Amino acid sequence: MSDLNKLTIAAARDGLRKGDFTSAELTETCLVAIEAAGALNAWCHKTPEKAREMAAAADKRIAAGDAPAMCGIPLGIKDLFCTRDVPSQAASRILDGFLPQYESTVTQNLWDAGAVMLGKLSMDEFAMGSSNESACYGPVVNPWKVDDRQLTPGGSSGGSAAAVAADLCLAATGTDTGGSIRQPAAFTGTVGLKPTYGRVSRWGVIAFASSLDQAGPMTKTVRDAAIMLGAMASVDAKDSTSAERAVPDYEAALTGDIRGRRIGIPREYRMEGMSDEIDALWHKAAEMLRDAGAEVVDITLPHTKYALPAYYVIAPAEASSNLARYDGVRYGRRARLGAGDGVVEMYEKTRAEGFGPEVQRRVMIGTYVLSAGFYDAYYNRARKVRALIKRDFDQVFADGIDAILTPATPSAAFGLGEMSGKDPVEMYLNDVFTVTVNLAGLPGISVPVGLDRQGLPLGMQLIGRPWDEGGLLNLAQSLESAAGFTAKPSRWW
Amino acid sequence: MAITEDEARKVAHLARIAVKDADLPALAQELNGILHFMEQLNEVDVEGVQPMTGVEPMRLKRRQDIVTDGEMQDLILKNAPDAREGFFAVPKVVE
Numbered sequence A: 001m002s003d004l005n006k007l008t009i010a011a012a013r014d015g016l017r018k019g020d021f022t023s024a025e026l027t028e029t030c031l032v033a034i035e036a037a038g039a040l041n042a043w044c045h046k047t048p049e050k051a052r053e054m055a056a057a058a059d060k061r062i063a064a065g066d067a068p069a070m071c072g073i074p075l076g077i078k079d080l081f082c083t084r085d086v087p088s089q090a091a092s093r094i095l096d097g098f099l100p101q102y103e104s105t106v107t108q109n110l111w112d113a114g115a116v117m118l119g120k121l122s123m124d125e126f127a128m129g130s131s132n133e134s135a136c137y138g139p140v141v142n143p144w145k146v147d148d149r150q151l152t153p154g155g156s157s158g159g160s161a162a163a164v165a166a167d168l169c170l171a172a173t174g175t176d177t178g179g180s181i182r183q184p185a186a187f188t189g190t191v192g193l194k195p196t197y198g199r200v201s202r203w204g205v206i207a208f209a210s211s212l213d214q215a216g217p218m219t220k221t222v223r224d225a226a227i228m229l230g231a232m233a234s235v236d237a238k239d240s241t242s243a244e245r246a247v248p249d250y251e252a253a254l255t256g257d258i259r260g261r262r263i264g265i266p267r268e269y270r271m272e273g274m275s276d277e278i279d280a281l282w283h284k285a286a287e288m289l290r291d292a293g294a295e296v297v298d299i300t301l302p303h304t305k306y307a308l309p310a311y312y313v314i315a316p317a318e319a320s321s322n323l324a325r326y327d328g329v330r331y332g333r334r335a336r337l338g339a340g341d342g343v344v345e346m347y348e349k350t351r352a353e354g355f356g357p358e359v360q361r362r363v364m365i366g367t368y369v370l371s372a373g374f375y376d377a378y379y380n381r382a383r384k385v386r387a388l389i390k391r392d393f394d395q396v397f398a399d400g401i402d403a404i405l406t407p408a409t410p411s412a413a414f415g416l417g418e419m420s421g422k423d424p425v426e427m428y429l430n431d432v433f434t435v436t437v438n439l440a441g442l443p444g445i446s447v448p449v450g451l452d453r454q455g456l457p458l459g460m461q462l463i464g465r466p467w468d469e470g471g472l473l474n475l476a477q478s479l480e481s482a483a484g485f486t487a488k489p490s491r492w493w
Numbered sequence B: 001m002a003i004t005e006d007e008a009r010k011v012a013h014l015a016r017i018a019v020k021d022a023d024l025p026a027l028a029q030e031l032n033g034i035l036h037f038m039e040q041l042n043e044v045d046v047e048g049v050q051p052m053t054g055v056e057p058m059r060l061k062r063r064q065d066i067v068t069d070g071e072m073q074d075l076i077l078k079n080a081p082d083a084r085e086g087f088f089a090v091p092k093v094v095e
Helices: A009-018 A023-035 A048-064 A105-112 A158-165 A182-188 A222-232 A276-291 A304-325 A343-354 A357-370 A375-398 A424-431 A435-440 A469-483 B005-014 B021-043 B073-077
Strands: A043-046 A074-078 A116-121 A171-176 A191-194 A214-219 A262-266 A295-299 A403-407 A444-451 A457-464
Touching: A009 A023, A009 A222, A023 A048, A023 A074, A023 A116, A043 A158, A048 A116, A074 A158, A105 A171, A105 A222, A116 A158, A158 A171, A158 A182, A158 A214, A171 A182, A171 A191, A171 A222, A182 A191, A182 A444, A182 A457, A191 A222, A191 A469, A214 A222, A222 A444, A222 A469, A262 A276, A276 A295, A276 A403, A276 A444, A276 A457, A276 A469, A304 A357, A304 A375, A304 A424, A304 A435, A304 B021, A343 A357, A357 A375, A357 B005, A357 B021, A375 A435, A375 B021, A403 A469, A424 B021, A435 A457, A444 A469, A457 A469, B005 B021
Parallel strands: A074 A116, A074 A171, A262 A295, A262 A403
Antiparallel strands: A043 A116, A171 A214, A191 A214, A191 A444, A403 A457, A444 A457
């Protein structure tokens, strides 16, 4: 029973219900795996005692016979979720020592379903980044390794992706503002789902860009993503953008039948300089869906090219407003002040030493594009372009397209440090295939489909119609089984 | 539009982030690089397009204007770097 940590949620659920093992045993194997994986630096706050208590409580529920699917399943939680009395600091120095006195809706939903918290997972500071190198805890290392280099697990949910890929937990929560679930999932050979905006409550999730942020599951399989989304999603009075829609049974949507589904291949996603390997895999994935009975259709999303620049106006603008609350007054860190320093010096020093360089950059860009004289030229124009990007999607869905197939990332995982010192815009290009989905509020999922020549995982993205997570997951599972991706990183840590 | 050192100083101050004078030229250059990237948006014809405010055409939720929560001063002050006598404490604001 030493390998219980390698189970999927679905297999662990079945095993727990049959009494093959207990949540206490399952949780213990994860705790042991976590202790042995210090080299990955995925966990920033471990909660073993809490995990053991929660597992014992879950075992009682399971024994009583009416436990929900997530009962007794050990999870990792991204550091962006506020968890009561457990450090929750968005991987930022400015939230040093912050202990939330409340629980985010998503984590509360998971605990209500009986899930077990193993601890908090590292991420890019305030979810701003694609490599996990901006975490105040130091970079997370990808468990995949093909040479001497240490690779990034992607970002911002890099700790979550690394922990799932290395079997340190059965699944993890992530959040996705521009690709922060899907890109790390693609870099680690795992599954990452960003739900439709409004499907999952944002309450208690530290805000980055409120009109784009959405939490979702990061799992080993598509079935697990369906199970976990069902437990995370809810209608929440505490989030005014939470949709008033009942949560369907997503696992029941996995029928395996995708005959007649129409899959769009957007020509604008065939980027200049895209690697031939990714292009070939994209073709192969389309073939797999066609072989399973779907119809593959060429489509056009003409404003795709403008998604990244629009995103890098809108997201920093919202971030500059959201991050105004970190001022050294109510929570977190306050800078040491000099004699005669007033309240403005307190704000400026606190924020200068509390925020890392990328966060400072985005807050300042956001401040600039919202400032008098530039609001129309940048911010309003970006919001108009956003409307056009959404209209592109509305049109293809109106034409009968059920889902869109694209690569998840422009490359496989790159080496830690390889992007440092480069133009920040180059890092932003990592999000080129994923930001459109956030701008339009759509559901998107990254599924591992193959390995590149070096032996690193590559993912494909499926984009669904709003609120059609069920149909999207069904397509994703079809792709998953056709691709038969079973590779795992070999253990070096 | 290019950001000068002076404008970089102004933006940093508006954002309430202390930046040393010596770091302003590099900051201005970085911000200019990002703004240059954004200028692609000028190629798009946005005539007559309404700025998008939300992805779902839904009306903001309304609720009864009544108190539903509260009486938790100690919890709210618990994380304050400096709290005294039931208040958040800050350096002198008004001379």
